[in-house]
Amino acid sequence: MSEYVNAALAYARAVVAGDLVACKWTKLACQRQLDDLEREPSAEWPWVFDVTRAERPCAFIELLPHIKGKWAREGRNIALEPWQCFIITTVYGWVHRETGLRRFLEVYEEIARKNAKSTKGSGLFLYSLTADGEHGAECYTAATTRDQARIVFDDARAMAERSPGLRTHLGLAIMQHSLTVAHTASKGAPLAAEGSTLDGLNVHFALLDELHAHKTRAVYDVIDTARGAREQSLLWTITTAGTDRSGICYERRTHITKILDKVVIDDRVFGIIYTIDDGDDPFDPAVWPKANPNFGKSVLPDDMAAAARKAEAMPSALNNFLTKRLNVWVSGESPWMDMRAWDRCAEPSLRDLSEYHGAKAWIGLDLAQKKDFAALSIVFQHNFLELGADGVYAPVEKWCLSTRLYLNELAIQESGNAHLSGWARQGYVQVTDGDLTDFDVVADDLRALCRQFDVQEIAFDPALSMYFAGKLIEEGLPLVEITQRAIFFTPALIQVENLVLEGKLCHDGNPVMAWMVSNLVVKVSKFNELMSPTKERPENKIDGPISALMALGRALANEPSNTIEQGFVSL
Template identity: 75%
Template structure:
């Protein structure tokens, strides 16, 4: 094993055992690589890790000089830190076992300012131009302005000017606005921000700098679409946090967090985020390393402390300190659910067909006709066997099944199953690449045409009301009053619930607590998990009431809303019944 892979793997060990303080997303990125290294090759997993290919860009980078600051004055070469070795070796080390083409086609890297991203980006630009073995390689830097795009390019140009070997051995020619390699007909250049001017590109490598500052998605989309003719093109985004949660940067960040949380499977995208964890004190120097992996190297503690003091004294400086120096996205909305905790609450074999007939059930209904889902959630309480460990019978042989005995106890848990309905046109036009697959696997009921068939939903509701003791069906009258009216006439117990913060605040808190305490079980529907991960909470600054919402239209949350309506009503009734029972057992009469 070479030194760069060794540095990377030592970094992985230090992260996973807590030696290096890191945030949740960094640990999950490291754990993903650790898990991948243990996977056996198969048709579903055709990738192998090649340590020599992983090390090549690292060795190349450390031949290049610093071009800014005291290290440039001292004539020092770049020295990659272990965390940088981890990122580079992971992205470049995985290849297809037959074609030897790279696994990762996109890399998303998010960290605070001054962590050496420009120097590393410049080194990668030069490597992809001159040392990746690609003929006709078109390599670009892109940002919101040409001046911003030139930052990384100009650093790469200065490195090339101070590295005679690039010119003599690799044939790099240095021009005012580009770098070229005549032998392979390759070039590198900065790009203007206007996406409309970028047509005709054939991108081998593109480095998008400060993606959070892009006002539109035009540049990203044009570069992404310009990679189709390449077998192993690489789109690399390096950014800090921002404030626009509706933009392309936060969209890519959200996709990465879903990959790391194992909600979405995308083996061709690498992502790592250096930021603070929820609940960390922004002004505690002990947590700053989580967002600044180069703390003590290119990031100085005293400078951070000065910025923190300014942010404490001047509220107007707080947002800049959080986004630029701690890589914290600033917004009035925050993710609702810990997806690891949600995943642990999945129960194998749980489904509507497994609910005992006659069970007391609460239902929540959220309707939509065109692009949103219609959702129906059933919630009920049930006694569940829970394993407390395994005991061994020494009187039995080890190969005797009776040698092992599980210890069980009975716990009362809330259980939920959600039915999701969507019309076939919405499935075809969805930007979610997983949706068609989920529909084929039966996780979504697909109805014919361009409108979701409410009769299908109504038939299911009638069936469940015949099978179970349905207490209430909570629904939003703003969306389904006519539909509900007909079912009320049939005797179904529908209850109007306006989707306001006053109702949702206790439901959000109670359901989250049930998940964190392991007192809720769900059927493992991946579409519902995706919706749970999409839900963010907007909290009022005046009365602390909470409203569930989504950050963009394509982030559907309909299934979660129906679950919150069902459980919100069920828990509300359960709390009232418990209080009444307690009073009857212990009456206080004055």
């Protein structure tokens, strides 16, 4: 096995074992690779790890010279660090066992400034152009401006000028605004951010620099769609954190975190994030290597300490320190749930509620007819036998949550979520005919649950469902209006999160519900610190968690109230 793969595996094992300081996302990325290496090839898993393919780009990059700073003055070549070997060998080592084509088609790398990302990116750009075995390779660097895109390109051009072998052995021609290889009809160039001017590309390799600064998704989308004609085109994004959680960068970041959390399965995308963990003190030097794997190399401790002192003394400098030096996204919103804790609470037996007949229960109802889901959550308490520390089984009372989700067939067909149709086929979403979700199906389920359980309340939002609710009230169902305000949701958000973290809540393991829970972020008011559940973009559905919060919020309130301040009115 090569020195690069050995270094990569040693790094991954040290991170997972806790021997190297790393954040949770880095640990999960390393664990993903170690787990994948243990898998046997099959029809569902057609990938094998090719050590030779893994080491080639590493060996290529280490033949290139440094072109900036003291190492350039000393005439030194690039020497990859173990963390860099881990990323490169993982991306390039996995291939299809029959075709030999690369597994990964997209890479998302989020890391603090000064961690040699331009140096590595320039090396990968030159490798893809000259040594990746692709004829007619089109390789690009892209950013918000042509000047930004030229940073990586100009570094690559300078490396090429100081590497005669690229010209004599690989046929690289160096020009002011492009690099070409005549015998393979390949070219490389920088691209600007005007997405409308990028049509007609046939991308083999594209390096998107500082994606967080892209005000629109135009460049990403154009390059992404320009890869369809290539069998193993690679879109590589390297960025630091930013502030715009509604932009394309945070969208890609969210997708990566869900892959690492195993909420979403996407075997063709590799992602790694270097940042500090929630709860870390940003001014503690012990946590700085989490966001800076090149700490002590290109990231100098004295420079970091000076930036930290400035941020601590000047509030105006704090956000810049957090985003640029520690790779922390700065916003008034934060993720609600620890998804690993949520997954630990799964109890698939709750998909069959027949054994809980007669239990005192509460129901939450969040209705929508077109593009959003209709969601119904029922909660009740039940004693489970669990093995204690003394080795004796004892009953433990837990809150049980079961959620039903409804969506019309047109919304599923038009959804950009590739997993949704599969979830529907598996029965995790109840599909109704046409272009509007059929509320009669929801009403039938409500009636059935009221016959099966001792339902205390059915909490609903009157803004969307008064006519629907009126008919059920006439039938005697115990509907209760919930005004969806922060004053109601604040205690529910806190209490439900605590129940999950303490293992005192169990749910039916619906993967659509897990996806929705991972979408929910909490917006905290600057004036009274009240909390509101929200989502960062329209496609991030949260209807299921809203219905669960309504049900659990009422159940945990202990006794009904009819004050507006409590967020509801009894009917």
